[in-house]
Amino acid sequence: MGNSWKYDRAKEAIDKRFEEVKTVEIVDYKRDMSLESIPTNKAYRVDGAHLYADILNMADILATTEKEGERSHRRTLRFLNLHQRAVHRILSRCDARRVDFHNQRLHSLVAKPYGTEEEKKRVCRAVAIGKLIIDVLADTGDDDEDIPNAKVRIGIDSGLTLAVNNGRNGNREPLFLGSAANLAAKLASNWRAEGIYLTNGARKAAGIEQTEEGKEGTTPLTADQIAYCQDVAKLEVGKDTIVKEWRQDNKDNPIGSFDFSRPTPPLRSLNISVLTPGNSKRMKAMSVYADIDGFTKYVADNIDKKAADVVRCFQVIRSELDRVVSSDFGGRRIRFVGDCIHALLMEGTAHTTYDQETISTATLCAGALRSSFDLALERLKANKVGVAGLGLAIGYEFGPMTVTRLGMQGDRVRCSVSRGVLASEDEQCRCNGVETAIGQAAYDAGTDAVRKLFGKTRKLSGLDYDTAVDSLEAEGDKVAKDAAIAAYAVAAPAMAKAVEQPFRPFSETP
Amino acid sequence: MPPSPLEIISGVSAAHHAQPIVLERDHAILDVAPPAVSGAPGPTYRLRIDEVGDAAVVREVEPTLLPACCPERHINCDGTFCLYWEEAEPLSVTDAKSASLWFGKLLVFLRRQRVAAARRQWPAQAEARAHGMRAARHQVVAERAASELGPRFRKQLMRLSTRRKSVAGQPRIRLLRDGVRLVTVSERDSRLMTKRARCKCDDAARLGLPACACGDHQAALTNLTLALHGWKRAEEEFYAAYTALGIECCGTMDYCPLRKETA
Numbered sequence: 204m205g206n207s208w209k210y211d212r213a214k215e216a217i218d219k220r221f222e223e224v225k226t227v228e229i230v231d232y233k234r235d236m237s238l239e240s241i242p243t244n245k246a247y248r249v250d251g252a253h254l255y256a257d258i259l260n261m262a263d264i265l266a267t268t269e270k271e272g273e274r275s276h277r278r279t280l281r282f283l284n285l286h287q288r289a290v291h292r293i294l295s296r297c298d299a300r301r302v303d304f305h306n307q308r309l310h311s312l313v314a315k316p317y318g319t320e321e322e323k324k325r326v327c328r329a330v331a332i333g334k335l336i337i338d339v340l341a342d343t344g345d346d347d348e349d350i351p352n353a354k355v356r357i358g359i360d361s362g363l364t365l366a367v368n369n370g371r372n373g374n375r376e377p378l379f380l381g382s383a384a385n386l387a388a389k390l391a392s393n394w395r396a397e398g399i400y401l402t403n404g405a406r407k408a409a410g411i412e413q414t415e416e417g418k419e420g421t422t423p424l425t426a427d428q429i430a431y432c433q434d435v436a437k438l439e440v441g442k443d444t445i446v447k448e449w450r451q452d453n454k455d456n457p458i459g460s461f462d463f464s465r466p467t468p469p470l471r472s473l474n475i476s477v478l479t480p481g482n483s484k485r486m487k488a489m490s491v492y493a494d495i496d497g498f499t500k501y502v503a504d505n506i507d508k509k510a511a512d513v514v515r516c517f518q519v520i521r522s523e524l525d526r527v528v529s530s531d532f533g534g535r536r537i538r539f540v541g542d543c544i545h546a547l548l549m550e551g552t553a554h555t556t557y558d559q560e561t562i563s564t565a566t567l568c569a570g571a572l573r574s575s576f577d578l579a580l581e582r583l584k585a586n587k588v589g590v591a592g593l594g595l596a597i598g599y600e601f602g603p604m605t606v607t608r609l610g611m612q613g614d615r616v617r618c619s620v621s622r623g624v625l626a627s628e629d630e631q632c633r634c635n636g637v638e639t640a641i642g643q644a645a646y647d648a649g650t651d652a653v654r655k656l657f658g659k660t661r662k663l664s665g666l667d668y669d670t671a672v673d674s675l676e677a678e679g680d681k682v683a684k685d686a687a688i689a690a691y692a693v694a695a696p697a698m699a700k701a702v703e704q705p706f707r708p709f710s711e712t713p
Numbered sequence: 714m715p716p717s718p719l720e721i722i723s724g725v726s727a728a729h730h731a732q733p734i735v736l737e738r739d740h741a742i743l744d745v746a747p748p749a750v751s752g753a754p755g756p757t758y759r760l761r762i763d764e765v766g767d768a769a770v771v772r773e774v775e776p777t778l779l780p781a782c783c784p785e786r787h788i789n790c791d792g793t794f795c796l797y798w799e800e801a802e803p804l805s806v807t808d809a810k811s812a813s814l815w816f817g818k819l820l821v822f823l824r825r826q827r828v829a830a831a832r833r834q835w836p837a838q839a840e841a842r843a844h845g846m847r848a849a850r851h852q853v854v855a856e857r858a859a860s861e862l863g864p865r866f867r868k869q870l871m872r873l874s875t876r877r878k879s880v881a882g883q884p885r886i887r888l889l890r891d892g893v894r895l896v897t898v899s900e901r902d903s904r905l906m907t908k909r910a911r912c913k914c915d916d917a918a919r920l921g922l923p924a925c926a927c928g929d930h931q932a933a934l935t936n937l938t939l940a941l942h943g944w945k946r947a948e949e950e951f952y953a954a955y956t957a958l959g960i961e962c963c964g965t966m967d968y969c970p971l972r973k974e975t976a
Contacts, residue, residue, distance in 0.1 A: 669750050673828045690748075690750040706821050707801075709797060713790040713954050
């Protein structure tokens with residue numbers, strides 16, 4: 204069953220997953236509850252301020268060398284590691300929850316003090332923490348190793364979100380669904396200027412003057428507004444203490460050098476939980492991003508009255524996307540980023556990557572993700588779960604990739620960063636809910652069939668698995684041809700034989 | 714009396730995702746559901762099969778899932794599917810084996826229709842026969858000549874084009890690849906005018922020989938140029954014949970000459 208998608212197999216998996224979330228419990232989050240290891244069929248309504256911090260100059264560091272070699276990756280990972288350590292220290296000293304480090308992007312939650320009436324304090328606290336992050340990261344570079352300080356942009360929103368279980372197999376971190384998390388992320392990552400940016404909702408909650416509609420992403424808080432928030436928040440710790448502790452920690456627990464080795468395919472068997480800087484992986488591979496389009500609005504529309512449906516929909520879809528990547532195509536999920544999955548795929552051996560096979564296989568996988576997504580919506584609808592407005596945007600790119608874990612010992616966070624990773628996310632961002640886009644490097648290195656399929660725009664609508672296989676097979680792509688012959692060999696032997704030969708239809712003169 | 718092609722086709726249909734609905738002396742009707750690679754359920758086509766000698770021709774009973782006529786999708790103006798070119802690959806349905814071959818072509822044809830509809834262009838255009846018998850005959854000559862120049866050259870056949878130009882009253886045909894001239898042939902006496910220029914075959918850079926001294930490549934380049942030119946003109950005539958009959962574009966394909974005519 205290697206590298207193929209089957210309708211029946213997907214349907215069975217989706218139905219099984221749906222059974223697990225048939226009964227969903229939604230609970231209001233209170234002070235003595237734990238957000239660790241939330242059962243799959245449970246969600247907490249959490250009121251809190253969401254803070255996203257985006258390190259703006261990471262892509263520059265990746266791009267400093269002409270060739271994306273080991274040195275470039277080593278430098279980028281060290282840069283992230285140093286700064287993530289500092290942020291980790293800030294969050295734990297300020298009693299904020301780290302939700303995830305997704306490469307250059309940090310998501311954290313300020314849930315304390317609890318209670319709707321304490322929103323002002325939470326937002327002010329988030330602003331004060333954001334300011335502390337900016338100040339500390341402006342001082343946590345490494346001159347000896349030529350690691351620059353980080354330039355940071357902060358996005359903050361406040362409101363009700365649903366905390367659900369994020370991922371599987373011991374990944375205990377919660378994930379937050381809702382517009383507060385999403386808008387904060389957008390404020391942090393959709394613009395390039397430094398500073399702290401709040402939605403008007405969060406400004407209002409903090410008692411700060413609101414900006415003109417649509418100008419939230421371009422109007423940073425003023426120094427006075429930040430100072431006001433710092434006065435309200437009264438953080439227990441300041442920049443100097445954090446930097447001092449960070450330096451001491453780096454002396455006591457040196458990061459060590461980043462050493463790379465190749466993983467052996469299939470990547471599915473790559474055990475990320477044992478990776479460390481000294482045991483990092485590096486290889487040419489495909490980075491795939493698949494994002495559920497329209498999910499933020501879906502959550503906003505349903506969080507009050509149909510929160511259980513939100514959880515069902517979310518868990519069924521992303522579990523199926525994960526299954527397609529790993530089970531059907533031997534790939535490795537790196538992480539779920541909210542309603543998005545990031546995964547790596549590679550075809551080859553322990554010594555080398557087969558470039559064209561990887562790109563063709565990833566194209567079939569992209570088709571399979573859409574087929575499974577469509578089928579999941581169909582099955583959810585059949586089970587009376589509303590799915591209106593949802594789509595899947597898929598982007599992928601080929602190139603040198605890294606996989607490692609960064610951060611403090613005992614609390615390391617997985618990281619896969621490279622130019623290709625950033626490019627695949629960019630490709631996904633230029634797609635709507637029915638589109639799939641392939642990156643320039645993958646397009647250039649792919650087979651003629653792949654190039655013909657995508658055309659010069661490198662973007663296609665409605666590319667499902669059968670369309671991907673049939674299109675690539677017709678143009679002579681070996682991976683697709685093998686997949687078609689294997690599928691038809693049993694179901695339609697005459698067709699398998701016909702596919703092996705050139706198919707030459709004619710047109711008669713009228 | 715041996716069974717007729719219709720009886721043979723109906724007899725083996727169950728093994729090929731088809732179900733006989735009607736079997737008359739002169740025609741049969743089958744429901745055909747070509748399987749998807751993924752096993753996902755797909756459309757069922759109701760098809761009418763007619764006998765033409767030992768061969769079988771097939772069309773939709775009513776043009777429901779496919780256009781009534783679309784040369785780009787290899788559906789003739791009478792609605793029959795042009796699965797193959799009889800002259801180059803005759804296919805008589807005389808036993809279960811040949812019926813299986815016929816079904817293989819039919820099922821692949823129907824799967825390709827799905828891709829054509831989704832992508833609005835026929836997949837594997839380079840593999841399909843040219844439109845009309847005259848064009849297809851030119852295509853055979855062009856493909857053979859291109860193969861003689863090497864596999865790489867053959868692969869680039871679809872990137873070749875020709876341009877006719879008169880110089881001092883002498884008609885000449887230029888062979889172009891991606892718009893760049895490769896050779897020139899005198900149309901009047903079918904003569905390669907650039908025979909002393911370096912050959913254009915796959916081994917040209919290694920051998921460094923002029924076309925006239927590089928095996929039979931002078932003839933190959935000449936034949937290729939003339940055949941490509943003839944192919945182009947024959948296809949223009951093919952579409953002109955459609956237009957003359959008042960047949961309009963079905964609008965399902967992006968690059969259809971009929972579409973241009975009607976635009």
